[in-house]
Amino acid sequence: MIATHKPKTSRALSRVRISLCLLAAAVLLGSCGAPDEAPAAPSHPVELASATRIESLVENSRGRVLVLNFWATWCPPCVEEMPELASFARNHVGEEVEFLSVSSDAPSTRDTLVRPFAVEYDLPFPVYIMGVDHPAEMVEHIGIEWDGGLPATFIFNKDGRAVHSWVGPVDEQILMAAVRPLLKSESD
Numbered sequence: 001m002i003a004t005h006k007p008k009t010s011r012a013l014s015r016v017r018i019s020l021c022l023l024a025a026a027v028l029l030g031s032c033g034a035p036d037e038a039p040a041a042p043s044h045p046v047e048l049a050s051a052t053r054i055e056s057l058v059e060n061s062r063g064r065v066l067v068l069n070f071w072a073t074w075c076p077p078c079v080e081e082m083p084e085l086a087s088f089a090r091n092h093v094g095e096e097v098e099f100l101s102v103s104s105d106a107p108s109t110r111d112t113l114v115r116p117f118a119v120e121y122d123l124p125f126p127v128y129i130m131g132v133d134h135p136a137e138m139v140e141h142i143g144i145e146w147d148g149g150l151p152a153t154f155i156f157n158k159d160g161r162a163v164h165s166w167v168g169p170v171d172e173q174i175l176m177a178a179v180r181p182l183l184k185s186e187s188d
Contacts, residue, residue, distance in 0.1 A: 044118035048107050049128035054100075055141040057128075059160060061098045065182045066156040067175060070130070070138075070146075072104040073113045078151040081169035082121050088172040089125045096158075096183055099125040102138075104150060107131060157182050 049057070058066060069085055071078035089099040105114050107129050118127050132138055135148035144154050144162045155164040155178050164178045 044115055044123060044127065046103075046110050046115045046118060046127045046129060048110065048131045049102070050131045051137045051141040053131075054102060054128065054138060057100055058142050058156065061100075061156065062160040063158055064096050064098045065158060065179050066160075067097065067099045067179070068102070068142075068154045068156065069100070070102050070104060070135070070150060070152040072150055073109070073117045074105070075150045077169045081151055081171065082123070084169075084171040085175075086121055086123055086125075088175045089123075091172070092176065092179065093125065097179060101125050101127045103127060103129045104135075105129060155179060155182070 058068065067088070071082070073079070085099070085101070093099050101123065103114050110129055114127065114129060130138060135146055139146050142162075144165065146152055146154075146165070147167070149167040151167075151169055153166045153170050153175070154162050155175075157163045163182070166174070
């Protein structure tokens with residue numbers, strides 16, 4: 001049996017390599033944060049919602065005026081109106097007004113298109129992705145007349161009845177002109 005010995009320089013190089021690996025591991029672990037820290041929640045949550053879920057959200061808004069908007073990231077007029085919708089929501093949503101946003105994008109694009117869009121436009125309202133194959137399924141559940149054209153905006157009074165609708169872009173002034181009388185007449 002022949003014993004093999006490593007030269008002393010090889011052992012020294014091994015120690016240096018091990019030390020470098022340990023140092024690199026310490027740096028990487030140190031940059032990851034404390035192990036007990038919970039990961040940050042997405043700042044702009046986007047949720048897949050069935051027609052039944054949207055129906056429930058509409059029903060739960062009774063007692064407040066609801067603005068419900070259907071849109072998609074691939075729809076130029078939808079993209080054009082989004083800053084107006086965000087401004088309306090920032091300025092008017094509160095105790096008496098609620099805003100729901102439903103994207104017609106494919107559910108598989110939630111993290112690649114819809115959430116980045118919500119972040120880019122800093123949307124101040126909940127974003128849901130329509131979990132139905134055709135808008136007719138949604139219409140049946142929430143009692144609106146809609147052919148699926150985008151963008152589409154519906155305003156529900158405090159009793160939960162759809163009282164205004166638009167297919168095509170709207171702006172903050174149009175929305176406020178429709179919402180203001182609903183707040184006054186129903187709060188007196």
